[in-house]
Amino acid sequence: MESRAVITRKQNTVERGETRARRSLYWQYVVEPFVYLSPSIILIGAVMLMPLIIGISYSFQSIELLRPFNTGWIGFENYAKLWADRKFWIALENTFWWTFWSITLQFFLGLGLAMLLNTHFFGKKLFQALVFLPWAVPTFLSALTWAWLFNPVIGPLPHWLTALGILSEPYNILGDPDLALWGPIAANVWFGVPFFAITLLAALQSIPGDMYEAAEIDGASAWQTFTKITLPFLAPMIAITVMLRTIWIANFADLIYVMTGGGPANSTQIISSYIFTTAFRRLDFGYASAIAVVLLILLMIYAVILLVIRKKLVKV
Amino acid sequence: MARIELKNIAKSYGTVEVLRNIDLDIQDGEFVVLVGPSGCGKSTLLRMIAGLEPITSGAFEIDGKRMNDVRPRDRDIAMVFQSYALYPHMDVARNMGFSMEIRRDAAEMRKSRVAEAGKTLGLSKLLRRLPKELSGGQRQRVAMGRAIIRDPRAFLFDEPLSNLDAALRVEMRLEIARLHQKLKATMIYVTHDQVEALTLADRIVVLDSGDIQQVGSPLDLYERPANKFVAQFIGSPTMNVVPVSAASGGVILADGTFLALPHLDDTGLAVELGIRPEHIDVVDPDADALAAVADVVEHLGSDTNIYALVEGLGPIMVRVHGNIPAKPGDRLGLRIQAPNAHVFSADGRTLQRDMTGAA
Ligand SMILES: Nc1ncnc2c1ncn2[C@@H]1O[C@H](COP(=O)(O)OP(=O)(O)OP(=O)(O)O)[C@@H](O)[C@H]1O
Numbered sequence: 288m289e290s291r292a293v294i295t296r297k298q299n300t301v302e303r304g305e306t307r308a309r310r311s312l313y314w315q316y317v318v319e320p321f322v323y324l325s326p327s328i329i330l331i332g333a334v335m336l337m338p339l340i341i342g343i344s345y346s347f348q349s350i351e352l353l354r355p356f357n358t359g360w361i362g363f364e365n366y367a368k369l370w371a372d373r374k375f376w377i378a379l380e381n382t383f384w385w386t387f388w389s390i391t392l393q394f395f396l397g398l399g400l401a402m403l404l405n406t407h408f409f410g411k412k413l414f415q416a417l418v419f420l421p422w423a424v425p426t427f428l429s430a431l432t433w434a435w436l437f438n439p440v441i442g443p444l445p446h447w448l449t450a451l452g453i454l455s456e457p458y459n460i461l462g463d464p465d466l467a468l469w470g471p472i473a474a475n476v477w478f479g480v481p482f483f484a485i486t487l488l489a490a491l492q493s494i495p496g497d498m499y500e501a502a503e504i505d506g507a508s509a510w511q512t513f514t515k516i517t518l519p520f521l522a523p524m525i526a527i528t529v530m531l532r533t534i535w536i537a538n539f540a541d542l543i544y545v546m547t548g549g550g551p552a553n554s555t556q557i558i559s560s561y562i563f564t565t566a567f568r569r570l571d572f573g574y575a576s577a578i579a580v581v582l583l584i585l586l587m588i589y590a591v592i593l594l595v596i597r598k599k600l601v602k603v
Numbered sequence: 604m605a606r607i608e609l610k611n612i613a614k615s616y617g618t619v620e621v622l623r624n625i626d627l628d629i630q631d632g633e634f635v636v637l638v639g640p641s642g643c644g645k646s647t648l649l650r651m652i653a654g655l656e657p658i659t660s661g662a663f664e665i666d667g668k669r670m671n672d673v674r675p676r677d678r679d680i681a682m683v684f685q686s687y688a689l690y691p692h693m694d695v696a697r698n699m700g701f702s703m704e705i706r707r708d709a710a711e712m713r714k715s716r717v718a719e720a721g722k723t724l725g726l727s728k729l730l731r732r733l734p735k736e737l738s739g740g741q742r743q744r745v746a747m748g749r750a751i752i753r754d755p756r757a758f759l760f761d762e763p764l765s766n767l768d769a770a771l772r773v774e775m776r777l778e779i780a781r782l783h784q785k786l787k788a789t790m791i792y793v794t795h796d797q798v799e800a801l802t803l804a805d806r807i808v809v810l811d812s813g814d815i816q817q818v819g820s821p822l823d824l825y826e827r828p829a830n831k832f833v834a835q836f837i838g839s840p841t842m843n844v845v846p847v848s849a850a851s852g853g854v855i856l857a858d859g860t861f862l863a864l865p866h867l868d869d870t871g872l873a874v875e876l877g878i879r880p881e882h883i884d885v886v887d888p889d890a891d892a893l894a895a896v897a898d899v900v901e902h903l904g905s906d907t908n909i910y911a912l913v914e915g916l917g918p919i920m921v922r923v924h925g926n927i928p929a930k931p932g933d934r935l936g937l938r939i940q941a942p943n944a945h946v947f948s949a950d951g952r953t954l955q956r957d958m959t960g961a962a
């Protein structure tokens with residue numbers, strides 16, 4: 288049966304001639320793949336590309352819900368306004384410090400926790416569960432809780448900070464323009480450490496044990512083992528998680544919005560909270576889109592730089 | 604260079620005793636091979652010597668100094684892992700020079716030592732490659748290079764050739780033998796492979812389920828196995844063992860044949876007879892010998908293996924040098940070379956001239 292079927296097909300191909308064969312080749316290699324891909328292409332186009340294009344086009348228009356008759360294309364006017372906007376530059380600087388301190392503290396605390404969890408000690412399972420808990424708490428709730436913790440009337444933190452000599456008297460740092468940003472950063476670090484701990488722990492556990500044994504026999508000290516074996520093995524994971532988290536934190540305004548609302552005096556305004564305020568408080572969608580496009584470009588530049596570094600770093 | 608002494612070493616994981624009563628005195632420059640079935644504790648013993656596993660009890664000494672609690676890095680012992688354990692993110696040169704990098708030796712010195720070791724092992728052209736860009740045999744050589752570059756007091760090998768194909772294994776075996784001759788360092792080598800053990804070793808240590816069964820030169824183990832386990836473990840194909848009953852001056856086989864064993868003083872405790880396949884002669888079927896029928900015949904070119912069924916005795920394997928024209932179903936006469944026969948007592952001990960007095 289089998290062999291007869293094969294023979295029949297062979298005859299078919301021969302009979303139908305060359306043009307047919309060529310057309311089927313074209314069909315098979317050029318058109319057919321896209322037919323299979325079409326569901327994802329349509330989906331990506333509908334949920335990602337279209338909104339992106341519409342959003343970018345908004346940034347070249349004047350769309351203010353409060354002045355509905357003033358709508359229309361205005362070229363780079365939004366961007367020119369942005370260049371002269373002092374609030375934008377403050378927000379940009381705040382975004383940088385917010386992202387930098389959040390990611391740095393999250394990463395190093397997360398790495399430390401992961402290394403701790405990669406050893407054996409009594410009560411490790413319970414500790415592990417506790418470490419991963421913040422991840423499960425809704426952002427809104429943790430923001431409120433942290434806001435309370437910083438309130439000297441009901442929270443202990445100002446008193447502790449005073450006792451440690453960091454504050455001169457127990458007051459709410461969320462109300463101090465110089466220190467307010469540290470409130471959301473503290474909350475964000477607490478919230479984001481589990482992510483790094485989980486991912487880095489997974490990466491640590493995938494390092495073969497005989498690497499460490501070989502290094503031990505070669506005479507490496509604990510620090511040498513860490514820098515020469517552990518870090519190179521973690522590098523790919525570090526690069527990708529730091530990149531993802533940076534982009535996410537730069538866009539992550541929930542904590543700030545709930546804890547300080549961008550105040551006092553814009554001292555905790557970051558770009559994404561500024562976008563939010565511009566779009567949904569002042570209802571100026573054109574200007575908000577222009578800010579969003581700038582943020583998008585900055586993050587893309589960052590991602591490209593990090594990916595290049597990753598390629599240089601990662602040999603395995 | 605080092606003399607390594609193990610004195611009454613034992614190892615337990617929790618309540619599971621993996622090794623016990625390990626007494627071994629390894630001379631400076633000696634090549635000692637540990638053999639034994641899977642799970643008998645060879646790797647564990649090696650790892651204890653390297654310092655990767657704590658020693659439960661007993662004393663471990665290098666050159667007379669107790670080393671039980673000395674860290675691996677301070678024991679000055681190099682180890683070649685079965686998995687090679689090359690650092691995947693470092694090129695061959697850095698892999699080999701890693702111990703020198705750790706010691707912060709001068710870069711030129713490191714470079715020249717790496718180049719020298721690379722030349723010895725035929726890796727000169729590959730120094731800039733990453734381990735993933737090497738073949739299995741090349742990786743194995745890098746692992747050896749990493750060990751020799753340190754010029755350690757002793758080398759440990761844990762089944763270093765088991766991941767290689769047969770031809771490469773022979774080549775690397777010679778390489779290791781050459782290395783030992785050149786470096787004259789103490790080497791301890793774990794293997795499953797009898798041929799490796801018999802060809803490389805000055806002395807072989809046979810382990811079984813956590814006990815040392817016998818220590819001796821390859822020839823010793825082959826000619827004078829201490830017990831049935833060693834007798835059957837060493838030598839390929841495996842020694843035939845058949846039940847016998849004791850008689851004065853010899854033993855009586857199950858088919859009633861009397862086999863005189865004048866080289867043994869006392870066979871009174873004998874319950875089994877061991878005879879290696881190469882110590883049985885094939886003679887004319889009508890001669891005064893054991894009557895057998897060939898069941899399977901393997902022609903290896905240099906040798907012929909015959910799996911024969913002996914009347915009243917069961918299957919016996921015979922190895923004949925050269926190519927003989929035997930076919931399955933042929934009638935054969937088998938004659939045991941009595942001076943090469945071993946007899947075992949009920950508890951598996953070999954009854955020998957020097958041992959019978961004590962037994
Ligand atoms: N961490 C451990 N915990 C408990 N038992 C262990 C542990 N490591 C090894 N063992 C046991 O110790 C015994 C000896 O193990 P070992 O690895 O030394 O065997 P081996 O002789 O090297 O075997 P192979 O030839 O298969 O490599 C085994 O029975 C093993 O189950």
Ligand SMILES: [Mg+2]
Nearest residue numbers: 645646647761
């Ligand atoms: Mg082993």
